[in-house]
Amino acid sequence: DTAVSQTPKYLVTQMGNDKSIKCEQNLGHDTMYWYKQDSKKFLKIMFSYNNKELIINETVPNRFSPKSPDKAHLNLHINSLELGDSAVYFCASRGLVNSPLHFGNGTRLTVT
Amino acid sequence: AQKITQTQPGMFVQEKEAVTLDCTYDTSDPSYGLFWYKQPSSGEMIFLIYQGSYDQQNATEGRYSLNFQKARKSANLVISASQLGDSAMYFCAMRESFTSGTYKYIFGTGTRLKVLA
Numbered sequence: 001d002t003a004v005s006q007t008p009k010y011l012v013t014q015m016g017n018d019k020s021i022k023c024e025q026n027l028g029h030d031t032m033y034w035y036k037q038d039s040k041k042f043l044k045i046m047f048s049y050n051n052k053e054l055i056i057n058e059t060v061p062n063r064f065s066p067k068s069p070d071k072a073h074l075n076l077h078i079n080s081l082e083l084g085d086s087a088v089y090f091c092a093s094r095g096l097v098n099s100p101l102h103f104g105n106g107t108r109l110t111v112t
Numbered sequence: 113a114q115k116i117t118q119t120q121p122g123m124f125v126q127e128k129e130a131v132t133l134d135c136t137y138d139t140s141d142p143s144y145g146l147f148w149y150k151q152p153s154s155g156e157m158i159f160l161i162y163q164g165s166y167d168q169q170n171a172t173e174g175r176y177s178l179n180f181q182k183a184r185k186s187a188n189l190v191i192s193a194s195q196l197g198d199s200a201m202y203f204c205a206m207r208e209s210f211t212s213g214t215y216k217y218i219f220g221t222g223t224r225l226k227v228l229a
Contacts, residue, residue, distance in 0.1 A: 033217070041151075041201055043219040048210075055214045090157065094215075098164055100147050101205075101217055103157035 003027050006091050006104035013081055014112055021076045021107045023091030031055075032074040033101065034066060037088040049074055081111045115139065116206050118220035125194045126228050132179070133189040133223045135204030145207040146187040147217070148178065152200040160202075163187055194227045201225075 004025045013019050025032065033056075034046040048056035049068045063079045074091060088108050092101040117136045125131035137146065148160040163171045163178045171178040179188040191198055204220040 031215075035219075041222050043203065045216060045218070048214065048216070050214060056210055056216060088155065092157075092217075094217075097207075097215065098145055098162065100149075100159040100162055101157075102159070105156050108155075 004091060004093055004102050004104040006089075006107050008107060009105065010108050010110075012110045012112065015081055015083060017081050018077070018079045019081060019109070020078070021089055021091075021109075023074045023076070023104055025072055025091075025093040025102070025104075027093055027095065027102060028072075029093040029095045029102070030071055031094045032068065032071075033092045033094070034074065034076050035090040035092060037090060037106070039087070043090070047074075047076075078109075081109075083111050085109060086111045115208075115218045116204055116220035118204055118223050120223045121221070122224045122226070124226050124228055125191075125198075127196060128193055130190060130192045131194055131225065133191070133202050133204075133225065135187045135189065135220060137185050137187060137204075137206050139185075139206060139208050141208040143209065146178070146180070147205040147207065148176070148187075148189045149203045149205060149219075150198075150200045151203065151222070152197075157203075161189065191225075196227050196229060199225060199227045 031050045033048045047066045052068045065077045068074045088106045091104040144165045146163045150158045161173045161176045163180045175192045177190045201222045203222045210216045
């Protein structure tokens with residue numbers, strides 16, 4: 001059973017398009033995150049939700065809009081895609097305070 | 113300012129030898145956690161080991177141990193008896209309080225480890 005699953009695994013699209021990435025966790029965690037990993041492998045936090053409520057928004061452009069319909073799901077919608085959005089996007093969830101982040105397998109987004 | 117610093121962009125180690133990956137951190141939060149993750153070429157993020165700021169003993173998990181020196185703000189990962197499968201990118205991360213009851217996990221820039229046969 002996959003604990004944190006993201007779809008799609010790969011996403012290739014053209015500049016200006018709108019796309020979504022879905023994330024689901026079956027760990028019963030209350031807190032979920034989106035991270036962006038750039039071409040240099042740097043992992044940067046984008047958003048965090050706790051029980052469907054946005055708690056962290058790290059100065060991400062307005063074109064990125066997370067949505068959490070319930071605490072097991074955290075989706076990421078990106079409008080008007082730009083070349084610089086090309087990256088691997090990771091969803092993660094967390095249980096107790098001392099727990100590690102549990103990551104999905106990532107979505108590789110390529111904008112052409 | 114960088115909160116998590118990994119100064120070794122790349123490291124080589126001979127198979128069966130031990131290797132230390134460096135990590136220093138900066139925080140004013142008295143309660144924090146330190147984590148190490150492995151990212152193989154397949155891309156997934158694998159949790160390796162955790163050290164809490166109040167833990168008195170260094171964490172160990174199988175061949176992984178964490179050399180925690182609180183006063184020096186360092187949390188180095190030691191991998192003993194390296195295996196070819198240990199070749200990967202390794203990330204140090206810190207959990208610190210963001211607001212009351214919420215936490216950020218901040219990652220270092222990573223160290224790419226190559227194990228030589």
